[in-house]
Amino acid sequence: MAYTLITGSTSDIGKDIAVKLSSNANLVLLGRDLSELEFIKSKCKFPENHLVFVFDFNDIIDFREVFTEFLLKNAINIEGLVHCAGMMKVMHMKNVDLQNTYQIFNVNVFSITEIIAVLLKKRVNNSKLKNIVFISSILANFGSTGHHLYSSTKAALNGLMHSLAIELAPAIRVNSISLGAVATKMSKELLSDKEVLVKLNNDYPLGIGTPKQISPFVNFLMSDDASWITGQEFTLDGGRTINVNNK
Amino acid sequence: MKEFKEKLLDILEVDELNDTDILADFDEWDSLTILTLIATVDSDFGFQMDTSDLDDIVTINDLYSFINSKIS
Numbered sequence: 369m370a371y372t373l374i375t376g377s378t379s380d381i382g383k384d385i386a387v388k389l390s391s392n393a394n395l396v397l398l399g400r401d402l403s404e405l406e407f408i409k410s411k412c413k414f415p416e417n418h419l420v421f422v423f424d425f426n427d428i429i430d431f432r433e434v435f436t437e438f439l440l441k442n443a444i445n446i447e448g449l450v451h452c453a454g455m456m457k458v459m460h461m462k463n464v465d466l467q468n469t470y471q472i473f474n475v476n477v478f479s480i481t482e483i484i485a486v487l488l489k490k491r492v493n494n495s496k497l498k499n500i501v502f503i504s505s506i507l508a509n510f511g512s513t514g515h516h517l518y519s520s521t522k523a524a525l526n527g528l529m530h531s532l533a534i535e536l537a538p539a540i541r542v543n544s545i546s547l548g549a550v551a552t553k554m555s556k557e558l559l560s561d562k563e564v565l566v567k568l569n570n571d572y573p574l575g576i577g578t579p580k581q582i583s584p585f586v587n588f589l590m591s592d593d594a595s596w597i598t599g600q601e602f603t604l605d606g607g608r609t610i611n612v613n614n615k
Numbered sequence: 616m617k618e619f620k621e622k623l624l625d626i627l628e629v630d631e632l633n634d635t636d637i638l639a640d641f642d643e644w645d646s647l648t649i650l651t652l653i654a655t656v657d658s659d660f661g662f663q664m665d666t667s668d669l670d671d672i673v674t675i676n677d678l679y680s681f682i683n684s685k686i687s
Contacts, residue, residue: 457654457657457658458647458650458651458653458654459647459650459651459654459655460626460647460648460651463622463625463626463651463655467658468654468658471658513647514647514650514651560665560666560667561666
């Protein structure tokens with residue numbers, strides 16, 4: 369059976385993508401928390417068709433082995449891959465240490481390089497992988513105080529996307545979506561500040577985004593309607609990065 | 616907690632801390648320091664503080680008590 373794997377599927381964006389894709393695909397929902405994964409599975413169309421896989425990328429060393437075993441045991445192939453797992457750390461650069469750096473790179477970048485490496489092995493996935501989408505950020509290309517680690521992980525994803533699109537063509541399409549600010553659990557902390565909210569409303573011509581404004585585009589890229597699209601970074605940011613008004 | 620205290624010295628760029636020291640009085644205390652503290656608490660203790668939690672946290676001891684109440 370062919371499945372689509374969604375990392376970070378318990379995040380607000382991941383959850384919405386899961387529900388959207390569940391009409392057309394069998395899903396593997398990957399996340400840290402079993403009960404949250406089961407809850408999201410129950411919100412999907414045809415819950416009985418989907419699988420959950422619990423893993424915490426904070427500690428990535430055992431991942432390959434555990435993931436390979438999961439695929440072989442369930443006798444499934446992964447055809448589509450949506451990488452939503454992501455953490456944000458906002459801090460002074462002078463206080464960055466290796467622990468912080470490993471943690472955010474494990475979750476945001478090394479998770480997906482490990483997954484793809486496994487999925488490209490013929491004896492594990494039978495050359496079934498067809499389509500990859502990374503959820504990246506406009507901070508991959510633009511700067512913001514305190515966001516250095518996050519920015520560099522998202523830039524890494526876009527770099528990975530470009531080279532994989534070439535290396536894996538024509539069998540596999542690879543694209544990324546660079547998001548502006550989206551109202552989620554992860555951004556709740558930043559968006560709870562009234563000053564920040566006023567500034568964001570000035571910066572975003574269409575206002576800040578919601579997960580529902582992202583999942584239809586992911587669904588499109590994952591579909592055959594996007595069959596001539598690869599190696600592209602799409603910006604979904606409500607016009608944030610083209611706004612040069614200075615209010 | 617010992618490791619966290621070491622990190623706090625580093626974040627506030629001081630050699631020692633007293634329980635009664637007021638966070639807002641440190642030269643290094645600014646909005647990004649608050650976010651640094653939140654990120655450090657998250658990676659050391661596994662929970663996400665809200666900036667509003669800091670409304671009631673005035674001293675170093677208040678901070679330790681708050682963390683202890685969350686992890687116990």
